[in-house]
Amino acid sequence: MTYRWILRSVDDPNVISDLQKELNGLPEALARALALRNVSSFDEARHFFRADREALHDPFLMQDMEAAADRVAEAIESDDPVLVYGDYDVDGTTASALMADFLRSQGVDAHVFIPDRYEDGYGLGSRGLDRAREIGATLVIALDCGITAMEEAAYARELGLDLIICDHHTPKATLPEAVAILDPKRDDCEYPFKELSGCGVGFKLVQATLDRLGQPADDAFRYLDLLAVSTASDIVPLYGENRVLMAEGLRVLQEKDEVRPGLRAMAQTADLDLADVTSTGKIVFTIGPRINAAGRMAQADLAVDLMLAPDVETALPMARELETLNRERREINDRIEKEAIELAERQITSRTPHGLVLYNPEWHLGIIGIVASSVVEHFHKPAILLARNGAEVKGSARSISGVNVYDALSDCEDVLTQFGGHDYAAGMSLPEDQVDAFRDAFDEAVGKRITAEMLTPAIKVDASMPLDVVGEHRGRFWAVLKQFGPHGPANATPVFHSGNLVLDGKPRTVGRGGNHLKFRVREADSDSRQSYDVIGFGMGNKLDVVRESYDSGEPIELLYSVEENTWNGRTTLQLKCRDVRLESSERVLQKESA
Template structure:
């Protein structure tokens, strides 16, 4: 294979790369090298210059600036980044993150009115604002300028802000639409910085924020391709060597030690602890933690977040069990293509996680809602071939508010409209989904035999990391393997440890949360296996 020879990689790695749509040397080389030279200029955004000038004007006249964020990890890191950067530029700046329980997602009129009373001249949103038409109009009427930086899908009509920096807006002119909210905030900070210095900057602009940008990008489950791949690859190194006391404290309570941090550790150990602030209490705790230089304070706050995360896990299990009971006891629900469930007992900060777990369980789009009086607030999660934002757009006559992406969204509606909404979104699903769309597919990259090359191959394919949405672990299939040993391991005996044999060669594997398969699996059974190849670093 020419690509294999020219890049000095194995034919197997070349095949895996081609399966990802990378079919030429000119595409594969930057994917593997992943350098800062491939990052785009922030000034490609059509309204970036206008936004930068407005910020500079407010800094020069020492007018009050408010960074308005969101309560998830993307919003927390974006708020921290822009707040710290503007402080470094001598701006009179404060930040505001709405309370999930009391205010909900995004801009709200009460917060805008508060900003007016407090004398803010400029509001800059991060990770929110693209759907806030009325709130933007209110800010304007109060004499407050608005810059919206966001990455969520735009509505048909955009807010009349002074400037909009959003890569998903077609008119933005930006070539990469998949930046996270913190990525957009970083681009904005870069543009302000570049406009304030005379000399040419080589390499990464504002690298001191890469730890935050990487953390928020991974946590928001955006595609780890293009710019995001570069950001996360550099950012994981920045997290491992961070001097930020708050992030060091989080790494410590999460039990992440060593010179390397990977995307899986960020997704499953770091992000949930930081997210716990916004889910159960107030996300401003997260901003204070990440921006503080007081090590004792950071250690204490990280411990609090760790306890909050444990509480979140308990609440999550209770909601999941109740949702499962609802589904199992309702035949009509079982027939629905989109599962729509609601309860007044469910915590609004946790239903999104449970919705994701139910998607994994049933492989159908899921919408869970918390009932608060006459209003239902929901979190939606989807499958590959069902565009959740478009589905909600179809049902907008029944909704008070909605926003999000293809895979995840938030919504609000009256309790009275829940049943009509369930019927309408399922009618949409019937029209757009085929039967095969509801069957989870394991994409096999390469069929392989156990031949002793597995460790070398595992080391080579690690060049494809960081893994995540849009760049999953390569999957290999092995056929007619003999089960040599099998047993359960881990907390609550949740995982399956197994040793396979073929032609005198062995390969060990672990199936996370797969211990139930031991009920039918016997030693000497012959099985076909799909899995990933990784170096075993556990003792």
């Protein structure tokens, strides 16, 4: 795939030189990367690099928090049963485990209800509310769902149930009627940070309730391991509070004795050393999929029960069951992905769509969201996968940068029975006889929002610099750079650009099927002769480019991030290739539009 190389724009270039001075001659490339993360002074840099729990906001700044904390405290003091109602994904199940664990630690008879993806669908539903009534609960706490549940909230009132909604999705103009609605995205909510996960909102409620009970609010930090799993897996922006919670949570996950038994058992069955969980990637690609497998392939209650297990011995059988479900999920995923790509290719050939809507009634409903992401990556177009669920069709949407898929679905509202989500991911349901009409409506909606430039994926570059900067300042470059983490949306791993590079040795492909690219580079005109290993995962198709450079001596340009690599007990810096091209290429490093 061909990429546009875009040098990110700094609002005030003077900030770069100011940061260099204030931070004792910090390399310009790192000062620029800091400026791009809204760091403009020594104090802001200190906060960025040393953010800790003191940087978290008062939970009572959130709209309705006083009413919510008072009602939960009342339930604790009255010893009434409480129903915890959570979504079936990682965010919802971790939030449910967090809230149930907290309530049980306070002596509450807390029950958990997770909707069935097929029987109940997404969000707050009547079956869970009926369950609350059956157990004698007077309070339902909905987590990671409920912000658009008007009818369900009304039904809860009919049953005599108090409802607290803890959500982080975008509300509509009218909110459900409930005792309290905690959602930082509410227009009338003045909470300073808007991007908490659903589990994060639940965490804030726990903090506030502890305060109401006269207990230390810091007791809520025992749930940092769950918060880290939620924050990483739900792909929420990693700045502000999320970055603090993620960093603190990673530290907890690395301390085996502080991690709850269920997560330890899951790591054991996945052959994951928790001490190696130093970034969000290990969570996103190892822990998250296994928790999600329960809701995708069976019942998400299994994941909640695992996270609430009192000891590793109890947790291990459940962790092994999740491992089996995850293997089955991968096999089904591979089959559906192959079918979806073939279907997309036919659709592109026949109609050249702006967005892809792919329907197969037999596809597994729990897998289509993952495959939709793969289709977007393959074709670089917004994509929706649809599957039949009983009498209706349900789908998962994923999008590309610049196209808000939630807004696009809003244009299709007349053919949908329900929809909701974020800028880049959403879900919907519709009658089967409206699939063709929906395909046309979605294509038109995307067409109004997409530009020709968006159709060529871009790699955003933090700074252009000589390669030798990586090794300058006696290792200070890496000492500072590694403190930029943890990385994720809104705090991506910095990407650098270097040109005038020549190969130091013959390039090769490695891995199964030669899928990965490996070579070594140095600056052509440098006196240092310092060279660096480069690894390009999934970039074996770029071998011809670097081989031509090696054979002809023509320099290359490289986009890369810097990381540590440990091999045979020796740790060195290596460059993780994002893209590579010959310097003779007519393509240039473009400047980001203002």
